[in-house]
Amino acid sequence: MAPRNVAANASGLLSTELASGPDIPYYRLKSRISVRWWVVLTGCVGWPDELAARYRDLGYWRSETLGDLLHEWAELYGDAIALVAGPKRWSYRQLDEWADRLASGLHRRGIRSRDRLLVQLPNLAEFLPLCFALFRIGAIPVLALPPHRESEILHLAGLAEVVAYVLPDRHAGFDHRDLARRARSQIPSIREVFVIGDPAEFTAFADLDDDPVRFPTPDPADVALLLPSGRTTNLPKLIPRTHDDYAYNFRASAVVCGLNPASRYLVALPIAHQFTLACPGALGTLHAGGTVVMAPSPSPDDTFPLIESERITITALVPPLAHLWMDMAELVDADLSSLSLLQVGGAKLEREAACRVRAVLRCGLQQAFGMSEGLVNLTRLEDPDDVINDTQGRPISDADEIRIVDAADHDVAEGQTGELLTRGPYTVRGYYRQKEYNDCVFTDNGYYRTGDLVRQLPGGHLVVEGRVKDVINRGGEKVPVVEVENHLLHYPSVDEAAVIGLPDTLMGERTCACVVFRGDAATLPELIAFLRKRGVAAFKLPDRLELFDSFPRTELGRIRRERLADEVAHRIRGRPQQFADGA
Numbered sequence: 001m002a003p004r005n006v007a008a009n010a011s012g013l014l015s016t017e018l019a020s021g022p023d024i025p026y027y028r029l030k031s032r033i034s035v036r037w038w039v040v041l042t043g044c045v046g047w048p049d050e051l052a053a054r055y056r057d058l059g060y061w062r063s064e065t066l067g068d069l070l071h072e073w074a075e076l077y078g079d080a081i082a083l084v085a086g087p088k089r090w091s092y093r094q095l096d097e098w099a100d101r102l103a104s105g106l107h108r109r110g111i112r113s114r115d116r117l118l119v120q121l122p123n124l125a126e127f128l129p130l131c132f133a134l135f136r137i138g139a140i141p142v143l144a145l146p147p148h149r150e151s152e153i154l155h156l157a158g159l160a161e162v163v164a165y166v167l168p169d170r171h172a173g174f175d176h177r178d179l180a181r182r183a184r185s186q187i188p189s190i191r192e193v194f195v196i197g198d199p200a201e202f203t204a205f206a207d208l209d210d211d212p213v214r215f216p217t218p219d220p221a222d223v224a225l226l227l228p229s230g231r232t233t234n235l236p237k238l239i240p241r242t243h244d245d246y247a248y249n250f251r252a253s254a255v256v257c258g259l260n261p262a263s264r265y266l267v268a269l270p271i272a273h274q275f276t277l278a279c280p281g282a283l284g285t286l287h288a289g290g291t292v293v294m295a296p297s298p299s300p301d302d303t304f305p306l307i308e309s310e311r312i313t314i315t316a317l318v319p320p321l322a323h324l325w326m327d328m329a330e331l332v333d334a335d336l337s338s339l340s341l342l343q344v345g346g347a348k349l350e351r352e353a354a355c356r357v358r359a360v361l362r363c364g365l366q367q368a369f370g371m372s373e374g375l376v377n378l379t380r381l382e383d384p385d386d387v388i389n390d391t392q393g394r395p396i397s398d399a400d401e402i403r404i405v406d407a408a409d410h411d412v413a414e415g416q417t418g419e420l421l422t423r424g425p426y427t428v429r430g431y432y433r434q435k436e437y438n439d440c441v442f443t444d445n446g447y448y449r450t451g452d453l454v455r456q457l458p459g460g461h462l463v464v465e466g467r468v469k470d471v472i473n474r475g476g477e478k479v480p481v482v483e484v485e486n487h488l489l490h491y492p493s494v495d496e497a498a499v500i501g502l503p504d505t506l507m508g509e510r511t512c513a514c515v516v517f518r519g520d521a522a523t524l525p526e527l528i529a530f531l532r533k534r535g536v537a538a539f540k541l542p543d544r545l546e547l548f549d550s551f552p553r554t555e556l557g558r559i560r561r562e563r564l565a566d567e568v569a570h571r572i573r574g575r576p577q578q579f580a581d582g583a
């Protein structure tokens, strides 16, 4: 099979539901129960005091801030190379100084503690010092992904009331400054736009440089960053991650992956994604004293030469990219011998592909099943082959609590499939500014409802069997169906729209827009052009269009999506598969 267009598309990964409710000081609403609400960043939910104390006593949380951690690493690892991007390299000390100078420069431009900044950067060196500079000030990066467009950007910027937007001039053929113009005209809180490259009328990122000053250390229990979630069916919600919890997330992941100063991690997927940033990702590698190497894209054209020249030892991919790498490795003569571990996650890696990884790429495989909300499951380096091939790993922390429940929230019998609920020292207790939604997605005793259907093997490993949430997992990129449907409904002749997932050998799932038109039907290219114009990210565009006269509905009027999927499957059996990208 020819895996076309995968590298171009598999560079996002996330999404979710429209902002609701004002900035409510939750600690007032819930103060009767023993929950700590951060007074500092309003709209966030903390861990109960007793639990927070326990996590501290047991050493999961070390009361460190992410900004100070880089100082520590600079002390420990000094002149060792921390970061490589293109021909440039930075030692730990240089990275530390860069972050300090940037923090001063940002502060001079008015960035203060608890300010939120929308950071939308591809795999550029600047990403890391920028995040550390913000961590030091106590300002909070909101990490958008490079493929996000107007739809997500305006939503995230408005939801977090960001004061600034940091972006590249152009990336992947797209001029991000146009996006900045629209964001600045529509989001009144945006005061500054910092551009890496040609700034046009905005401020050049390169000018953010000033003599270092020390900032008051933020509270380690406070929010360090906000990540968009792929959990919900509409526009992204934001996940608050604290210094304490995030540090533990990448520390524990680095231990499971056996990272050490000789580790050389290739950032192939977008660095802004939780998998690439902290599982163990770039931050886990820095924690271990290793080297982080930026790849401009995950395509073999960019990554294979880097693996060879930089002697990469570990990297992370989503399944469609793992397929692409294997296909290419069989075709070209690339020296990938330094690679000792390939992590594959974001979507399920089928057994056949898992077996092929080791045979073709001649490296170890680790299956990863994580979520930006927290919980990370990894297979262990020492697990038997069958466990690595057939499971999506087990929790990285002995403090991770999981339950597998039926529709009535009762624990299923051992080995049975049910929805995975989880809580622990690095799993959030609530989305940012989402009081009502939080009441649905978190149980009264703080478990996060993942929406994933899993079963657990006696050794603790989980097998992902499906999902209950209405999100399509398109090769690791999460397509929120309601958001896309709402955009489709704006097309003049669309009467009704339902987006469903179709099974696909390469991507796991692809998207199909089922549409009832009034009057003239549009073609798929016409709908795609329309969605693009509305600022919908490329990975959310439908792969296929199917026309209906009307939708099957329940007595309550809800669309029967499973019937639609059956009908489309029936139609496909009658004619060859034809997706928008020609696959």
Ligand code: J2J
Pocket (backbone or CB within 6 Å): 013, 014, 229, 230, 231, 274, 275, 279, 344, 345, 346, 347, 348, 349, 367, 368, 369, 370, 371, 372, 373, 376, 392, 450, 452, 464, 467, 473, 476, 478
């Ligand atoms: C099946 N589904 C999977 C897998 C994720 C670390 C950190 C974040 C993510 C991530 C990640 C899956 N098999 N192996 O993968 O390793 C689906 C689940 C999950 C959702 C989270 C990692 N790995 N998923 O993917 O926030 O449905 O984080 O709830 O983007 O991806 O998506 P996201």
